[in-house]
Amino acid sequence: MAFATRAIESLPDTQVVATSRMYWSAPAGGVARCPFINAVVVVETTLSPGELVRACREIEARAGRRPSRRWADRVLDIDLLLVEGLVSRDPEATVPHPRLVDRPFALVPLVEAWPEAANPRTRRRYARLAAAQVPLAVAGALPRPFPEISRARDGATAMKFFLDTANLDEIREAASWGIIDGVTTNPSLIAKEGRDFVDTIYQICTIVDGPVSAETVAVDAPKMIEEGRLLARVHRNVVVKVPLTIEGIKCCKALSSEGIRVNVTLCFQPMQALIAAKAGATYISPFLGRLDDVSEDGMDLIQKIVQIYANYPELKTQVLSASIRHPLHMVQAAMAGSDVATAPFKVYKALYSHPLTDKGNAAFLKDWETVPDRDIIGQVNRWLASRG
Numbered sequence: 330m331a332f333a334t335r336a337i338e339s340l341p342d343t344q345v346v347a348t349s350r351m352y353w354s355a356p357a358g359g360v361a362r363c364p365f366i367n368a369v370v371v372v373e374t375t376l377s378p379g380e381l382v383r384a385c386r387e388i389e390a391r392a393g394r395r396p397s398r399r400w401a402d403r404v405l406d407i408d409l410l411l412v413e414g415l416v417s418r419d420p421e422a423t424v425p426h427p428r429l430v431d432r433p434f435a436l437v438p439l440v441e442a443w444p445e446a447a448n449p450r451t452r453r454r455y456a457r458l459a460a461a462q463v464p465l466a467v468a469g470a471l472p473r474p475f476p477e478i479s480r481a482r483d484g485a486t487a488m489k490f491f492l493d494t495a496n497l498d499e500i501r502e503a504a505s506w507g508i509i510d511g512v513t514t515n516p517s518l519i520a521k522e523g524r525d526f527v528d529t530i531y532q533i534c535t536i537v538d539g540p541v542s543a544e545t546v547a548v549d550a551p552k553m554i555e556e557g558r559l560l561a562r563v564h565r566n567v568v569v570k571v572p573l574t575i576e577g578i579k580c581c582k583a584l585s586s587e588g589i590r591v592n593v594t595l596c597f598q599p600m601q602a603l604i605a606a607k608a609g610a611t612y613i614s615p616f617l618g619r620l621d622d623v624s625e626d627g628m629d630l631i632q633k634i635v636q637i638y639a640n641y642p643e644l645k646t647q648v649l650s651a652s653i654r655h656p657l658h659m660v661q662a663a664m665a666g667s668d669v670a671t672a673p674f675k676v677y678k679a680l681y682s683h684p685l686t687d688k689g690n691a692a693f694l695k696d697w698e699t700v701p702d703r704d705i706i707g708q709v710n711r712w713l714a715s716r717g
């Protein structure tokens with residue numbers, strides 16, 4: 330739901346001006362096995378109803394909806410219910426929605442988000458219908474209307490790419506690509522390289538001019554704070570990484586109040602992320618891959634944290650999607666609005682690659698062989714000289 334709301338808000342010339350809460354409803358039609366969650370968003374847009382419906386079909390597809398039989402379980406189903414003052418029989422975008430008045434699960438959230446919503450034919454308010462008064466179970470809250478919650482418009486940049494490794498060769502090569510914004514390490518990654526910890530961190534900081542996470546290993550807050558203060562002195566790029574334990578959060582609070590940046594790691598549930606943010610963390614690191622490994626939906630965690638942080642704009646903690654195992658995790662992290670994603674070297678290499686890119690490039694270069702003068706630099710220089 331949060332994904333759909335954000336996606337709708339991102340449509341051209343479209344602003345979400347109100348949202349309802351989310352409501353449970355029993356599946357209609359006797360086909361689906363799971364209950365549904367319904368909500369309404371009210372938008373102001375210059376898109377036509379047809380354009381809006383087509384854009385919503387694309388959002389459904391991006392959310393993973395595939396063609397299925399009518400009434401079947403579906404991951405996301407966006408319907409156009411009403412356009413102010415418009416009656417349209419366009420089969421693609423019929424408004425008002427023909428079954429709106431029979432559906433409490435649509436009417437209840439509609440009148441909650443838009444109390445003045447009225448039938449454009451009769452001008453009677455939908456709020457006066459009995460179906461709009463049916464009590465429904467609340468499933469939760471949708472994001473508050475944008476742009477109030479939009480972090481992207483609050484000075485944030487596009488998702489930052491951090492490299493998740495302590496291998497200096499990998500870091501040097503990835504840094505040469507010009508797209509790496511920072512580095513994360515952990516005790517396991519450091520141990521794997523077999524090099525001196527502090528020197529490794531220092532070397533990484535000299536290669537990448539961005540945040541470099543160095544993790545504490547003490548188990549009690551006073552020792553952790555001491556480790557963190559010292560690590561922060563190694564290089565101005567160091568971000569102190571602490572585990573999401575009570576001691577780690579105490580340490581986060583202490584270091585962040587001294588102006589030392591802290592990355593709180595090993596986050597596996599949304600409230601841990603809120604705790605870290607309240608303790609002043611610069612980054613929270615939810616672990617996607619390790620949740621997927623135990624049959625939990627890592628991306629669901631990222632979406633929830635992004636939404637929770639967005640609900641409270643005073644929280645400045647950045648969501649750093651970690652434990653990324655493959656390119657699809659990167660896609661999902663970006664779609665969820667993660668501020669940062671950290672991934673191993675091999676995942677970044679895979680991000681560049683597509684067989685059709687290689688095939689297409691090979692074909693272009695082969696065709697170029699048939700061009701008589703293939704020296705672009707010489708041609709352009711001569712052309713520029715001829716123009717004085």
Ligand code: E4P
Pocket residue numbers: 493513514515594614616618619651652653671
């Ligand atoms: C990064 O900060 C984490 O330590 C790392 O992404 C963990 O990844 P893993 O689950 O693949 O070990």
